[in-house]
Each structure stands twice: as structure tokens, then as C-alpha cells.
Amino acid sequence: MESKSPVLLSAAPPYGHIIANERWRSSALIQSLKGGGVKIAFEKELGVVDFHLPNKSCILYVSECDVIAGTSYKRKLVRYRNANSSLQEMVLLEKTRLSEQYFSSVQKFVVFDLGLTLLPISGQTEASQLIAQIVQGEGRENPFRRKSSLRLLEPVLLALVQQVPGVGRVKALALLQHFPSLQQLSNAAAAELEPVVGHAAAHAIHNFLHKPTAAGT
Template sequence: METKAVLNAVPPYGHVITSEKWRNSSLIQGLKGGGVRILFEEQLAVADFQLPNKSCILYVSECDVIAGNGYKRKLVRYRNSSSSSFQELVLLETTRLSEQYFAAVQKFVVLDLGLTLLPVGGQTEASQLIAQMVHGEGRENPFRRRTSSRLLDPLVLALVQHVPGVGRVKALALLEQFSSIQQLCNAAAAELEPIVGQAAAQQIHSFFHKPTAAGT
């Protein structure tokens, strides 16, 4: 019960509740450099980070993926332990070594578990994305009045704008067409092209399906 209460705690704006194990990591240093205040917690259950906008994050590292199927058990516990009122996100560290496992991990996270998956190049990129989500929560979003969809909130706008080639206007256009982040992740380039154009469509598709393309 204590673990559940901690997991459901919502930090103040500009703060992140963080698992104690991340204290000396480069990710934390990146968050501090991005103006995020850190609240360390030893009893954060499976999640690694808790954000002000009622979202939680699990970070799956290159080592987690390469080590075997243990990460799958952690992901299942993560999904089962989170409150239904929280949005569950998975940041997947993608490298040359973990490239061969990406498709299998994506299928398990998105299709089997129904979680939102975002590839990141490492802890520095992850800290930038988390900081963007934290600071985005405090900005008024005029588009929220136009729809009741939970997709058009600062968190999801920040996530979609993190994709190369996508700014605010294109992010909003995409979220008007796709009913979930999962659909956007799995969309073919041909489905994206009428919305954002050929170049951006290829960038979006590559971001979700070819995580190491930038390094080739």
C-alpha cells in the first residue's frame, strides 16, 4: 500500500519524483541543467520517474534489452502497478548494439501491453525530453477547448514535437488524425504523408521504426 501511494503522488510543477537509483546518473544532471527540480524517492515501485502531469516513465536501457527477457517482466509489473489515472510511458535506449531487438521490444510494449514507447539515443536525450514534458505542463494550451481528447494536452504535444521534423503545427495536425499515440507509432509513411508532407513523413516513420538510422 505504501508503494502504491508513492506511485500515485503528483509532484509540483517543475519537479520530478525520481527513483533513488538515478541519483548519480548523467540523466539527472541533464534534468538539473534543464531547470527541473528533483525529488528522490526510494519507494517509487517500478517506475523511474513521476511527472507533474500525472504521467510516469520507465527507462529501458541498452543493457536491459541485451541481457535477455528480464525487461519484459519489469514492463508487465510497471503496467500493472500504475494507476489508471496515470499515463504510462516507456523510454527505450536505442543503440547499434540494441538495434536488432528494437522491433521485438516495440511489439511487446505497444501492441502487447498497450503502452507508449519512445526511442531515445541515451540518457542525455532522455533528460531533454523529460524536461520538455515537465515544463510543457505549465503552459496553457488553447487547443484543449476544441476537443475533449486527452491527446491534445501539453504532455502529448511535447512527445510528438520531439520527433525530428515535427513542430507544433504538424504535431497538432497528426493528433487530429490519429486517435492514439500507438496508432501514430505504427502508421506507415504513406499514411503520414498527406498530413505532414513526404519529408516529414519519412522522418517520423524512421524515428519509430529505424532508431539508428541517424547514426548510419
């Protein structure tokens, strides 16, 4: 059974720092972060979490190999969702030429079934740039503003909602004004969606969000 440190997962690292799971110590992602001036502490007791950031958020990294190898990554994602309810949970997913065919299925599972924030990245280099942007951006923000990194995620959130068939930018914006999180959107009944996007679109969206996820990818 994997363990985690309650101290590390309840106290955010200082601005400009991250706590990384020990398994990432020799990775290209870590080397890139160090080159960008991010301070890194390594910890063996983070459980399924890969990175713990100063804005009280955490990251799970799903690689191309994880997706192609089978469905074990789904069990890991469920453990991740269940283990960190006090943190803003993000998933970095490698979207490459090989894993692209699985992307829609993984996206639906992560975003609509689990209610997690998903950020597609091309690999560890882009992931390091994204993490550095979040970590270093936090230090320049108003300290009284909560979860300021959400502004970084808003375009991603909008793009994800537009992946639902029949939902363009205008409908996506309207939906997010009424249902500000993907979890709220996926839990909404068709009758709740109808005043926002109309009868046909509401039922199409509801059917898509509640279509059973395939057991395999």
C-alpha cells in the same frame, strides 16, 4: 516484493518538478535535468517506476543493457503496466547501435502487446531533454487542458503505426482517426480495419499485430 508509495503515485508533483527513483540519484540523466532547471525529489518507494511527472504520467527507462541481457525487462514492463493504471505510462527505450537489432521485437511487445507509449532515445542525455520538455512545457499549458503532453507524443504515435508492414503515412493517419490509441488498434478485428484501409491491408495489419511475440530477443 517491490513496494510503492500510494501517496506518491496518486498525487502529481508540482509543475517544474519530478519525483525520481533513488537509484537514479548519481546518474548523468539527473545531472542534466538539474542543469536544465528541473527540481528533483528522490524516493525509494516508487517500485518499478523510474520517474513520476507533474502531468500525472510516469516513465520506465529500458536501457541498452536491459535489452541485450535477456528477457527479464519484459517481466518488469508487465509489472509496470499493471501497477499504474491511473497514470499515463511511458517507456523510454535506448535505441543504440548494439540494441537496434532488438528494437522491432521490443517495440511490438511494449506498444502492441502491452498498450504502452514507447519513446526511443539514444541515451540518458536525450532522455533528460525529453523529460525536461514535458515537465517545463506543462507549466506553460492551459491548466484546464488534460494530458497536454500528448501533443508531444502524437508524432511518435504516428511513426509507430507506420512501422506496421504496408502502412504508410496516409493509412496511419486514417487508422489513428478511427482508433486513437495503439491498444484500440491492436484490439480491432480485421473487419473493423477493412473500411479504413481496405481488405488486403486490413488482414496484413491484423496478422502483424496478432503474431505471437518471440519469447526471447
